[in-house]
Amino acid sequence: MLKAKPFVKWAGGKRQIIDELKKYIPDEFNTYYEPFIGGGALLFELAPKKAVINDSNAELMNVYQVLCDDSKFKKMCRVLNNYEANHSEEFFYEIRNKDKNKNTFNRLSDYTRAARTIYLNKACFNGLYRVNSKNEFNVPFGKKSKVNTYDGNNLITVSNYLTMNDIKILNKDFEEVLKDAKKGDFVYFDPPYDSDNNIFTSYTEEGFGKDEQRRLAKVFKELDQKGVYVMLSNHNTTLINELYKDYHIHVIEAKRNINSNGKKRGKVEEVIITNFTKNN
Numbered sequence: 001m002l003k004a005k006p007f008v009k010w011a012g013g014k015r016q017i018i019d020e021l022k023k024y025i026p027d028e029f030n031t032y033y034e035p036f037i038g039g040g041a042l043l044f045e046l047a048p049k050k051a052v053i054n055d056s057n058a059e060l061m062n063v064y065q066v067l068c069d070d071s072k073f074k075k076m077c078r079v080l081n082n083y084e085a086n087h088s089e090e091f092f093y094e095i096r097n098k099d100k101n102k103n104t105f106n107r108l109s110d111y112t113r114a115a116r117t118i119y120l121n122k123a124c125f126n127g128l129y130r131v132n133s134k135n136e137f138n139v140p141f142g143k144k145s146k147v148n149t150y151d152g153n154n155l156i157t158v159s160n161y162l163t164m165n166d167i168k169i170l171n172k173d174f175e176e177v178l179k180d181a182k183k184g185d186f187v188y189f190d191p192p193y194d195s196d197n198n199i200f201t202s203y204t205e206e207g208f209g210k211d212e213q214r215r216l217a218k219v220f221k222e223l224d225q226k227g228v229y230v231m232l233s234n235h236n237t238t239l240i241n242e243l244y245k246d247y248h249i250h251v252i253e254a255k256r257n258i259n260s261n262g263k264k265r266g267k268v269e270e271v272i273i274t275n276f277t278k279n280n
């Protein structure tokens with residue numbers, strides 16, 4: 001089967017370090033869990049037959065759901081064709097502002113909301129996803145005169161993968177998703193990044209601060225004690241080194257494209273942490 005690729009550009013997307021991540025994947029495992037799925041780079045690369053995928057971003061998970069329903073999927077593509085044809089700065093803000101009135105926004109069909117999410121991702125500045133305290137999308141126009149919102153063949157491949165395998169799609173907090181994880185399962189955590197100097201860390205209206213990193217480390221430990229294979233990626237910060245000092249910490253260099261501060265783009269050290277080792 002053809003390999004699917006991420007259909008959105010996502011802050012922290014793992015396409016650039018996919019080969020590094022693949023070095024640490026256990027040779028065999030039962031269910032694959034990815035509680036911070038974002039664009040799903042590793043999921044699509046591994047294409048496991050049984051997986052639980054999750055993200056706290058409701059609009060993003062709605063897109064994955066729509067892709068599982070053939071008729072909604074086709075309707076979403078028709079809306080996207082229409083958005084591409086009408087694309088302009090004024091049109092971008094018209095679509096972006098649809099979440100200002102929650103009554104009308106909640107009445108939109110799921111496929112129209114999915115199209116809006118994909119369109120905003122492709123047409124906004126740098127593919128960022130950011131909402132304000134009222135949960136309103138607030139990334140400015142990306143200044144592209146033309147946008148290609150989707151690759152039809154890739155979306156079909158994504159849809160086939162999601163529907164022809166046993167893939168559970170959830171929209172919860174990461175901790176709730178892992179209650180059923182058992183010995184022999186594999187969990188990959190790609191949380192919002194920690195930072196030693198508090199640069200861009202807020203992905204959702206809730207944000208993900210130091211306390212959340214600590215809560216995640218506790219969950220990591222509980223899974224480890226159950227015999228689950230656990231892998232986590234993050235920045236190479238003081239807190240992350242402290243929280244995972246009992247595990248295997250592999251340092252890698254990654255090139256980051258998404259950053260709120262253009263000057264800070266470039267090479268940032270990342271770590272891949274595992275509770276297991278591979279003999280290869």
Ligand SMILES: C[S@@+](CC[C@H](N)C(=O)[O-])C[C@H]1O[C@@H](n2cnc3c(N)ncnc32)[C@H](O)[C@@H]1O
Pocket residue numbers: 010011012013014015035036037038039040041042054055056057172173174175190191192193203204207208
């Ligand atoms: C680094 S991104 C994941 C990138 C992804 N692996 C990729 O390759 O595109 C982190 C994700 O965590 C999600 N998130 C933030 N807080 C969360 C929480 N408490 N539970 C679940 N997901 C959360 C964000 O919405 C964001 O999509």
